[in-house]
Amino acid sequence: MKHTLVIAAVVLLAWLGPEEKRISIYSNAANYSLPVLARNGQEYVGLLEVLEPLGSVTAKAEGAKWKLRYNKIQSEFTAGRKRVRIAGHDFELAANFVEENGRGLVSLASLSTLLPQFLGGPVTFHENSRRLFVGNVAVHFTAQIKGTPAALVMEFSSPVNPSIATEPGKLKMVFSHEPLVPPGAQSLTFNSSAIPSLRYDENNGAAELTVSGTVLLFAKFGNDGRTITITAAPAPQVATQTQPVIPPSVPARVPPPVENVLAPRRYFAVIDASHGGSERGAALTDQQAEKDVTLSLARRLRQELENRGLPALLVRDGDTTISLDQRASMANAAHAAIYICLHATSEGNGVRIYTALMPGVADAHGPFLTWETAQAPFRATSQSAAAGITTALERTQVPVRNLIAPLRPLTNLIAPAVGIELAPPAGDVAELSSPTYQQAICSSLAAGLASMRDKLEAGR
Amino acid sequence: MIPRNLMITVAVMAAVTIGMGLYLVHMRHRAAQVETGAASARPVTPPVSGPTEQVTLWVADDSSGMLRAQSAKLRLSSGRQERAQDLLRALIGIYLDKDSPHRLAAGSDVRDVFLVDPGLAVVDLNAAFADGHRSGVLVEELTIASLIQTLSANLPGITQVKILVDGKSRDTLAGHADISQVYQLADAQQMLAALQGR
Numbered sequence: 001m002k003h004t005l006v007i008a009a010v011v012l013l014a015w016l017g018p019e020e021k022r023i024s025i026y027s028n029a030a031n032y033s034l035p036v037l038a039r040n041g042q043e044y045v046g047l048l049e050v051l052e053p054l055g056s057v058t059a060k061a062e063g064a065k066w067k068l069r070y071n072k073i074q075s076e077f078t079a080g081r082k083r084v085r086i087a088g089h090d091f092e093l094a095a096n097f098v099e100e101n102g103r104g105l106v107s108l109a110s111l112s113t114l115l116p117q118f119l120g121g122p123v124t125f126h127e128n129s130r131r132l133f134v135g136n137v138a139v140h141f142t143a144q145i146k147g148t149p150a151a152l153v154m155e156f157s158s159p160v161n162p163s164i165a166t167e168p169g170k171l172k173m174v175f176s177h178e179p180l181v182p183p184g185a186q187s188l189t190f191n192s193s194a195i196p197s198l199r200y201d202e203n204n205g206a207a208e209l210t211v212s213g214t215v216l217l218f219a220k221f222g223n224d225g226r227t228i229t230i231t232a233a234p235a236p237q238v239a240t241q242t243q244p245v246i247p248p249s250v251p252a253r254v255p256p257p258v259e260n261v262l263a264p265r266r267y268f269a270v271i272d273a274s275h276g277g278s279e280r281g282a283a284l285t286d287q288q289a290e291k292d293v294t295l296s297l298a299r300r301l302r303q304e305l306e307n308r309g310l311p312a313l314l315v316r317d318g319d320t321t322i323s324l325d326q327r328a329s330m331a332n333a334a335h336a337a338i339y340i341c342l343h344a345t346s347e348g349n350g351v352r353i354y355t356a357l358m359p360g361v362a363d364a365h366g367p368f369l370t371w372e373t374a375q376a377p378f379r380a381t382s383q384s385a386a387a388g389i390t391t392a393l394e395r396t397q398v399p400v401r402n403l404i405a406p407l408r409p410l411t412n413l414i415a416p417a418v419g420i421e422l423a424p425p426a427g428d429v430a431e432l433s434s435p436t437y438q439q440a441i442c443s444s445l446a447a448g449l450a451s452m453r454d455k456l457e458a459g460r
Numbered sequence: 461m462i463p464r465n466l467m468i469t470v471a472v473m474a475a476v477t478i479g480m481g482l483y484l485v486h487m488r489h490r491a492a493q494v495e496t497g498a499a500s501a502r503p504v505t506p507p508v509s510g511p512t513e514q515v516t517l518w519v520a521d522d523s524s525g526m527l528r529a530q531s532a533k534l535r536l537s538s539g540r541q542e543r544a545q546d547l548l549r550a551l552i553g554i555y556l557d558k559d560s561p562h563r564l565a566a567g568s569d570v571r572d573v574f575l576v577d578p579g580l581a582v583v584d585l586n587a588a589f590a591d592g593h594r595s596g597v598l599v600e601e602l603t604i605a606s607l608i609q610t611l612s613a614n615l616p617g618i619t620q621v622k623i624l625v626d627g628k629s630r631d632t633l634a635g636h637a638d639i640s641q642v643y644q645l646a647d648a649q650q651m652l653a654a655l656q657g658r
């Protein structure tokens with residue numbers, strides 16, 4: 001019996017696996033998270049991936065040398081060495097630089113001194129929790145007890161969208177994408193028997209707020225995600241063990257209070273950065289591949305949507321090869337309100353919004369949808385969404401076209417689906433990777449999608 | 461002492477062997493010249509014989525991102541399939557011109573067009589066409605729309621178009637536009653209407 005328990009515990013631990021270590025980076029351009037790699041007994045991260053959402057960056061390996069250009073700053077790293085040359089000046093890393101298959105890795109311990117050399121401004125790195133703040137981007141909050149019965153009202157300086165989990169005596173909010181900082185003290189106490197305290201922690205690239213309660217607690221969002229109100233659950237609901245009430249738009253993982261099983265997160269949008277891995281897409285310039293621009297755009301769009309309280313899932317959040325069928329399967333499994341695939345081109349200018357050109361009508365297969373024409377029932381909503389996005393983008397003064405294209409995997413989606421192709425604003429290809437241009441487009445896109453939120457969510 | 465007749469036989473055989481070797485080298489050189497000539501040719505000119513006909517080519521224009529109808533007088537073959545091929549070659553000829561409004565890679569060509577009843581045109585492009593095509597959603601879509609519209613505008617009865625590359629089906633033309641499907645003319649008209657802003 002004892003052996004059985006030990007084996008079961010080992011199997012369970014193996015199944016759960018260690019949590020992937022991540023670093024979160026917060027900046028005015030984008031908030032994003034990257035995987036942390038263990039090398040030489042230290043924690044490392046890809047330098048190109050760190051800088052890529054912040055500006056125009058290219059890198060190439062030449063033997064043991066690894067050359068990186070960020071905006072107009074040239075730098076040269078050497079595999080196995082600490083000394084690097086940035087903008088003509090020597091600089092010492094905290095640990096040896098690592099080059100792997102053309103990818104340059106720097107230790108996390110180097111970031112707080114290395115990044116200012118490129119960014120020209122201060123960065124703050126919370127090394128224990130792996131949270132890096134570029135410039136003044138913090139989200140602050142206040143918390144106080146109000147009303148009768150007591151409610152804990154938390155006001156945030158920017159919209160937030162945490163994951164929420166409850167268990168008897170606790171409500172935990174995890175802020176993965178927000179640069180949340182503590183309110184002065186790690187722990188706040190309140191003069192309330194129902195909600196006596198609030199604790200702030202940071203862990204693995206995220207900030208956590210844990211509200212203690214003597215009763216089951218509810219979280220309620222307001223003021224476009226800037227306010228979260230925690231209240232005690234009414235007694236009858238506790239007795240029947242019903243699920244806590246959370247607005248349907250909130251991506252909260254709210255388990256039943258007793259079993260503490262996390263429900264799957266519900267996404268408003270699936271964002272697909274086209275191409276990736278061995279599939280580079282168009283060569284926008286000698287140095288720049290379409291796959292890199294689409295990933296940068298996808299991350300920005302996710303952030304813009306989440307800033308508006310619209311949770312978004314990226315099909316890929318790294319340089320990975322994914323087939324069109326896999327992309328469609330992942331998106332369909334997420335049951336999101338809308339699917340957006342992103343492309344970039346050096347041809348022409350402005351933005352093109354595409355809906356699917358459906359292949360000829362296929363025979364019905366009983367209750368099943370045909371893979372090639374799965375989009376057919378959603379085509380009208382897709383076209384309506386494309387029109388809404390077009391209207392929003394027209395406000396940016398960038399030329400916008402609304403087109404129909406034979407573009408997979410749009411045809412295989414069982415949700416409203418649009419493709420977006422970003423061309424330079426006025427024929428200058430370099431502008432494609434400009435954070436300002438990308439941010440303006442993604443902000444308008446997110447605003448357009450947010451304005452159609454009710455309509456899109458009604459369809460799923 | 462070697463008999464005289466044996467020496468003569470060996471000499472003749474050696475001469476024949478050398479002669480055959482030289483002939484082989486000559487033939488290989490000739491074959492290589494023929495292949496090089498075939499590869500470098502630009503088979504985009506319609507046949508010189510036959511009556512001249514007025515046709516409409518739907519030419520993609522990158523600057524406007526639209527197609528424009530362009531009238532042309534071509535000498536077309538008498539067979540329906542050959543006419544389809546002549547039309548597409550004339551269209552590709554425009555794209556290969558140095559002042560092309562929608563440039564294609566050098567060596568781009570249509571290998572064959574098969575007309576299959578009822579109304580299906582199978583267009584077989586060569587590898588240079590697809591492999592050298594610029595990559596992008598709109599730029600690929602313009603090419604496809606231009607091929608389909610040129611065929612359907614000049615050859616009544618075509619209701620479907622399938623595009624092959626080197627005799628094989630492909631997923632995309634150059635990474636974006638789907639060519640694994642058979643294009644229904646009615647659906648392609650919607651694509652065209654959107655391109656033309658109608």
